[in-house]
Amino acid sequence: MATLVTPENIVYKRPVGLTDTVTTYCPGCTHGIAHRLVAEVLEEMNVLDRTIGIAPVGCSVFAYNFIDCDFLEAAHGRAPAMATGVKRVLPDRIVFTYQGDGDMASIGMGEIVHAAARGENITVIFINNAIYGMTGGQMAPTTLPGMKTTSSPSGRDVEAQGYPIRMAEMLSTLDGAGYIVRRSLHDPANIRKAKKAIRTAFEVQKHALGFSMVELLSTCSTGWGLTPVESLTWLEEHMIPAFPLGDYKISEPVAALKI
Amino acid sequence: MARELLKGNEAIAEAAIRAGLDAYYGYPITPQNEILEWMSKRMPELGRAFVQAEAELGAINMVYGAACTGARVMTSSSSPGISLMQEGLSYIAGTEVPMVLVNVMRGGPGLGNIAPSQGDYNQICKGGGHGDYHPIVLAPANIQEAVDMMPLAFDLAEKYLNICCVLLDGSIGQMMEPAELPEMQPYPRPFNQPWAVNGAIGRERRILTSIYLDPPEEEITNLRLLKRWEQIQKNEIRYKEYYLEDAEYVVIGFGTAGRIALSAVRAARAKGIKVGLFRPISLSPYPYKRIEELCAKTQAFLVTEMNAGQMLEDVRLAVRGRVPIRFYGRLGGVMPLPDEILDEIEQMVKHPPKAEDDPAAIWLHRMLETVK
Numbered sequence: 013m014a015t016l017v018t019p020e021n022i023v024y025k026r027p028v029g030l031t032d033t034v035t036t037y038c039p040g041c042t043h044g045i046a047h048r049l050v051a052e053v054l055e056e057m058n059v060l061d062r063t064i065g066i067a068p069v070g071c072s073v074f075a076y077n078f079i080d081c082d083f084l085e086a087a088h089g090r091a092p093a094m095a096t097g098v099k100r101v102l103p104d105r106i107v108f109t110y111q112g113d114g115d116m117a118s119i120g121m122g123e124i125v126h127a128a129a130r131g132e133n134i135t136v137i138f139i140n141n142a143i144y145g146m147t148g149g150q151m152a153p154t155t156l157p158g159m160k161t162t163s164s165p166s167g168r169d170v171e172a173q174g175y176p177i178r179m180a181e182m183l184s185t186l187d188g189a190g191y192i193v194r195r196s197l198h199d200p201a202n203i204r205k206a207k208k209a210i211r212t213a214f215e216v217q218k219h220a221l222g223f224s225m226v227e228l229l230s231t232c233s234t235g236w237g238l239t240p241v242e243s244l245t246w247l248e249e250h251m252i253p254a255f256p257l258g259d260y261k262i263s264e265p266v267a268a269l270k271i
Numbered sequence: 272m273a274r275e276l277l278k279g280n281e282a283i284a285e286a287a288i289r290a291g292l293d294a295y296y297g298y299p300i301t302p303q304n305e306i307l308e309w310m311s312k313r314m315p316e317l318g319r320a321f322v323q324a325e326a327e328l329g330a331i332n333m334v335y336g337a338a339c340t341g342a343r344v345m346t347s348s349s350s351p352g353i354s355l356m357q358e359g360l361s362y363i364a365g366t367e368v369p370m371v372l373v374n375v376m377r378g379g380p381g382l383g384n385i386a387p388s389q390g391d392y393n394q395i396c397k398g399g400g401h402g403d404y405h406p407i408v409l410a411p412a413n414i415q416e417a418v419d420m421m422p423l424a425f426d427l428a429e430k431y432l433n434i435c436c437v438l439l440d441g442s443i444g445q446m447m448e449p450a451e452l453p454e455m456q457p458y459p460r461p462f463n464q465p466w467a468v469n470g471a472i473g474r475e476r477r478i479l480t481s482i483y484l485d486p487p488e489e490e491i492t493n494l495r496l497l498k499r500w501e502q503i504q505k506n507e508i509r510y511k512e513y514y515l516e517d518a519e520y521v522v523i524g525f526g527t528a529g530r531i532a533l534s535a536v537r538a539a540r541a542k543g544i545k546v547g548l549f550r551p552i553s554l555s556p557y558p559y560k561r562i563e564e565l566c567a568k569t570q571a572f573l574v575t576e577m578n579a580g581q582m583l584e585d586v587r588l589a590v591r592g593r594v595p596i597r598f599y600g601r602l603g604g605v606m607p608l609p610d611e612i613l614d615e616i617e618q619m620v621k622h623p624p625k626a627e628d629d630p631a632a633i634w635l636h637r638m639l640e641t642v643k
């Protein structure tokens with residue numbers, strides 16, 4: 013009997029850029045999808061061997077166990093500063109940070125804003141899941157008004173706890189930013205768009221066109237207390253209205269970029 | 272090379288550049304601004320990396336990133352800024368990568384003032400950041416010594432994969448003195464250490480991290496750091512001795528306090544008092560053994576610092592009650608005058624302290640009476 017698994021029949025496999033390691037993410041978490049997209053893009057651009065990733069503090073603290081390139085592990089929120097330090101001494105390398113919303117939009121707000129303002133030639137993959145996954149589901153700077161978390165048990169009260177921060181919009185006001193977009197990982201069509209954006213972001217860096225960031229709306233089934241499928245629906249119904257998808261900054265040179 | 276009249280901070284900056292500095296990241300704070308300013312002009316001029324960071328948090332984490340690539344990297348700051356850097360310093364120690372920190376102390380605590388102080392001895396020598404680690408700390412007493420320390424600091428940091436701090440105060444940073452700068456090292460200095468994270472071209476990929484989730488693995492990491500620290504303690508003790516051959520009394524002071532004490536010791540010698548000076552240069556590792564040896568022929572020690580007796584505790588650890596100690600400190604940015612230390616030497620001779628005395632407590636009560 014002929015086997016079905018022949019090279020001609022393979023339509024889906026682990027990209028070279030992902031290690032052969034089972035991830036530590038919960039079932040339904042979209043960190044894994046984001047990792048895969050980054051890995052595919054780095055492989056397609058043929059830059060895995062000259063890329064340095066910077067992992068954050070958060071659920072993706074061990075991103076380096078899964079994405080197969082040189083990696084550093086930053087202090088909580090400081091990845092953009094660390095990336096700056098690396099990129100300035102190794103300008104011909106591809107340097108990216110991979111950060112959650114607590115890491116980037118809360119404790120690391122200073123580092124990200126100034127890296128963008130300086131127009132650092134780095135790429136930032138920003139995972140917005142509206143919650144602190146790693147520490148057990150506390151309120152994040154991106155938690156939606158009324159959303160229940162372990163530190164906003166009766167729902168985020170904007171009078172006492174303030175409003176969610178829209179990072180893509182905020183960073184897009186900075187002249188150093190070359191490419192700032194928001195995408196979502198809740199269905200295949202959006203995942204394809206996300207991949208295209210990640211590719212563009214890394215191309216922006218390759219062509220030294222300034223700071224690039226792709227914000228990815230992501231799920232956290234465990235933190236949200238929903239099933240994986242419910243989480244995808246919840247993302248679409250609640251997160252997208254609060255964090256509209258779109259291109260927030262495409263500088264002129266980036267717009268002229270042919271990929 | 273000829274001796275020139277140089278400002279401390281600028282001389283330190285230029286010496287680092289000549290030692291092959293690849294990157295400087297910093298944030299303005301008095302009294303060390305001239306280092307950052309010098310770097311902002313010279314580093315781009317030479318095609319090397321310079322960033323004025325958004326804060327010391329950013330600066331130290333930029334240093335962390337560059338250190339992981341194997342580049343020669345440094346930052347400089349002063350007390351409040353060094354406090355802010357402690358997180359990064361702990362991560363750098365935990366990742367076992369080399370860096371140089373120039374720490375120009377000022378009066379504290381809090382915002383304090385910009386006057387010279389030695390109030391951050393404990394902070395830098397005893398850790399400051401979380402976890403079990405030891406930076407190497409070198410304390411110059413003049414500009415030439417500071418200049419000579421810069422290449423040494425990089426060499427030590429790289430040899431032991433350790434933080435190396437050059438610890439001074441605003442007076443050395445701000446004063447001008449004749450000094451000779453080192454020769455410019457050939458540049459670029461290729462860096463491709465076997466641990467460096469710089470892109471996996473033609474090799475297996477590498478990861479640098481300070482997270483060891485498995486406690487036994489973290490314990491092994493801690494032991495590895497301590498093993499290296501043991502080597503540092505064995506090999507890298509530095510100090511300078513003055514008039515100790517026939518000394519019956521020994522003054523101990525580091526950096527500026529040691530330098531002022533030297534004038535006092537000379538004045539006391541002129542009055543016939545057999546006194547010498549022991550000036551620790553490596554504060555971490557500390558020259559415990561040498562002080563222990565000095566106990567054999569010393570009648571009493573006078574420890575003098577620009578703080579409330581932080582190094583005094585290390586001296587007491589070395590002396591272990593064998594010889595009485597007197598302490599004299601000035602605080603908060605006030606510098607001791609040579610006459611004050613001379614007076615302290617004379618008092619020590621006239622009214623010998625007792626071995627069971629608590630020198631810091633006695634000093635404090637004297638201070639509370641005289642400084643009102």
Ligand SMILES: Cc1ncc(C[n+]2csc(CCOP(=O)(O)OP(=O)(O)O)c2C)c(N)n1
Pocket residue numbers: 069070071072088111112113114115116139141143144145146147152
């Ligand atoms: C200085 C510091 N403060 C707090 C923490 C604890 N901590 C670890 S992860 C985390 C939140 C991470 O959330 P997020 O960035 O949203 O990423 P996620 O886990 O959701 O992917 C916090 C607060 C820490 N490690 N360091």
